[in-house]
Amino acid sequence: MRAVIQRVSTAAVGIRGNEVARIHRGLLVLLGVATGDTQEDAEWICGKVARMRVFPDEEGVMNLDVNQAGGEILLVSQFTLQASTAKGNRPSYVRAARPETANPLYLRARQLLCELVRQRVKVGEFGADMQVSLTNDGPVTILLDSRLKD
Secondary structure: OEEEEEEEEEEEEEEOOEEEEEEEEEEEEEEEOEOOOOHHHHHHHHHHHHHOOOEEOOOOOEEEOOOOOOOEEEEEEOHHHHOEOOOOOOOEOOOEOOHHHHHHHHHHHHHHHHHHOOOOEEEOOOOOOEEEEEEEEEEEEEEEEHHHOO
């Protein structure tokens, strides 16, 4: 499982021209589920997201997590995070989990984040063609990969 987390001052997701979710200060989390991922991967990724200290404290040092900063999370599924670009110029998505596997793990990640971040989690729509807008604060962008956790 891979996640790209971005500290944002604002982020929104739209579907077919309609805004479906918006957050202010917080984290935009793009989540890609790979074939073979399990609930353990979701638990590890979500725990890291909730505990990642990327918000500034009173001295301007990145020392606060999203809860301590009073932030929100916008969770967006993104299978393209599993792209392989090793050969040629057309990405291969064979590592991405099929929707019947990926969607339950995405929903589990949503549930875990809601528990860890006190319900301040908004979401896009799994499998939809979404337009994501954001103002990256910092910029701060972190890549997490549950297969590289050791």
